[in-house]
Amino acid sequence: MKLTLTTVAAAAIGFTIGILISICSLxxxxxxxxxxxxxxxxxxxxxxxxxxxxxxxxxxxxxxxxxxxxxxxxxxxxxFVVSESNLYQHRLWGNPDEDLPNKHKYLVAFAVGYGTMKDNFASSKNFTVILFHYDGRLNEWDEFEWSKEVIHITARKQTKWWFAKRFLHPDIVAPYEYIFIWDEDLGVDHFDAEEYIKLVRKYGLEISQPAVEGFQWRMTQRKPDQDVHK
Structure with a gap:
């Protein structure tokens, strides 16, 4: 019994001394x-x-x-605080230096409602794609395989510029060379984004939009004899 009490007392004293030394050295x-x-x-x-x-x-x-x-x-x-961020997606585990996605050069954003755009856009290896959902219907987009690789943001009954001002902040989109903000009903079946960007670079355009065929505003109508008109 005496041996046990002596052992416990010695352990308590040693533990207390160790705590005091740790506190003093912090x-x-x-x-x-x-x-x-x-x-x-x-x-x-x-x-x-x-x-x-x-x-x-x-x-x-x-x-x-x-x-x-x-x-x-x-x-x-x-x-802890950094001046810039980005929209690159990251893994939830493992080594952060071995991240999964490519660092895309371009960003394209649509404000969409289910049933209006459907399967007329397939993501490019050089594009980060954001879908701004104004009707709250996100799960239905899972039927498109490419939709699983894009970023989805939802807020009911808001316009594309409402989304853009809040989620495409300059500090966020700074890493991208070019940003596309398009309407959901834009037909892109015959559109080549890489060829378009070549023209943008060639003529040094800061703000531009693809020309369209058919009955449109005169400034947006395609002129077959020109690459670019202002």
Whole structure:
């Protein structure tokens, strides 16, 4: 009985001493609005685990320098907030450096209702495709194999520009070379996106649209003797 009590007491004392040593050795971090962190530790100058440059000042305090976080995110750790994002899809597990999708060069977005566009668009290997659903019918699109590879966003009774202003923000679409925002009833059976982009590059067009045949607005009618008209 005495041996057991002595063993328990020794273990409790050892555990308490270990906790006290750990607490005393933990770095103390103070966040500031100026983008500079002060960390009390006995580290050497160099880079921390996040790759931020640092140095030890005269008082033995480690200074970590980082870019200022945006308003509302001042107390987040270094590298947590980035200035840009993208619409590239990522795996849910495994090594993030071995991501599944290609980084597409172009983006095409449609505002669609089920039954209006159907199977008249097949995704290209160079395109990220977004479907903005204004009728709330998403599951029906699973019948199209290509639909499983695109991004679906739904909000009832909204227009394409309502969607575009909220989900095609400049910081999001910056990685793409060209962006297409099309109406859902546009016939693309005889349209070659890659050939169209060649013309856009050739003539240095910032904003353009494909010419159409038939009774349309004069500015959009195709002129057979010209590649481009303004």
């Amino acid at each position: 770095p103390k971090v103070s966040f500031s609005y100026a983008g500079e962190h002060s960390v009390s530790c006995s580290c050497k100058s160099g880079k921390d685990f996040a790759g931020n440059f640092s140095k030890i000042d005269a008082n033995g305090t480690l200074k970590i320098y980082e870019a200022t976080n945006p308003k509302g995110a001042e107390t987040l750790p270094p590298g």
